[in-house]
Amino acid sequence: DIQMTQSPSTLSASVGDRVTITCRASHSISSWLAWYQQKPGKAPKLLIYKASSLESGVPSRFSGSGSGTEFTLTISSLQPDDFATYYCQQYNDYSQTFGQGTKVEIK
Amino acid sequence: EVQLVETGGGLIQPGGSLRLSCAASGFTVSSNYMSWVRQAPGKGLEWVSIIYSGGSTYYADSVKGRFTISRDNSKNTLYLQMNSLRAEDTAVYYCASATTNWGQGTLVTVSS
Numbered sequence: 470d471i472q473m474t475q476s477p478s479t480l481s482a483s484v485g486d487r488v489t490i491t492c493r494a495s496h497s498i499s500s501w502l503a504w505y506q507q508k509p510g511k512a513p514k515l516l517i518y519k520a521s522s523l524e525s526g527v528p529s530r531f532s533g534s535g536s537g538t539e540f541t542l543t544i545s546s547l548q549p550d551d552f553a554t555y556y557c558q559q560y561n562d563y564s565q566t567f568g569q570g571t572k573v574e575i576k
Numbered sequence: 577e578v579q580l581v582e583t584g585g586g587l588i589q590p591g592g593s594l595r596l597s598c599a600a601s602g603f604t605v606s607s608n609y610m611s612w613v614r615q616a617p618g619k620g621l622e623w624v625s626i627i628y629s630g631g632s633t634y635y636a637d638s639v640k641g642r643f644t645i646s647r648d649n650s651k652n653t654l655y656l657q658m659n660s661l662r663a664e665d666t667a668v669y670y671c672a673s674a675t676t677n678w679g680q681g682t683l684v685t686v687s688s
Contacts, residue, residue, distance in 0.1 A: 492676040503675040512678040567621040
């Protein structure tokens with residue numbers, strides 16, 4: 470199975486900060502990577518698919534990049550609504566593993 | 577509007593069985609792959625099972641041999657039959673259509 474390693478596990482930041490989260494795959498997954506945002510008690514919400522494609526309705530301050538085994542999610546200017554937990558997920562093969570999650574906290 | 581609604585969760589004793597349902601609207605469950613993902617209390621997301629449009633199914637090692645994913649095209653509904661439940665299966669279970677659409681989740685608690 471493909472393992473996904475996400476870092477950092479926790480990130481403290483202020484409104485307006487540029488934030489970057491990294492996800493590494495144990496094997497190449499081409500661009501078959503998604504990023505989700507999850508708030509407490511809610512289902513995950515798709516932000517980015519195919520590594521860099523912005524889901525409809527998602528603010529443009531979110532962006533994704535990478536291919537192969539290294540991926541990043543960037544929030545260009547952190548907003549109050551962005552404090553949440555973020556997950557990467559590979560869907561290159563049938564075992565669609567997730568990263569461990571990154572909690573973005575208020576500094 | 578695309579919507580997924582999970583039902584069937586609840587409190588069940590260890591060793592028991594439960595069937596989760598995920599009713600879809602706004603799209604056809606057989607048109608793309610559908611997954612079950614779970615989240616134990618305070619933990620991250622864990623992929624559980626997938627069914628592809630062609631009918632192929634796959635499972636996480638943690639549930640293989642105990643859980644069965646299926647769908648009823650006539651009811652446009654996805655299912656997860658869970659047998660031999662263990663305490664570590666306690667989680668909110670989400671159904672998802674590809675990466676895009678997720679249900680609100682249903683809580684399964686395995687406890688005596």
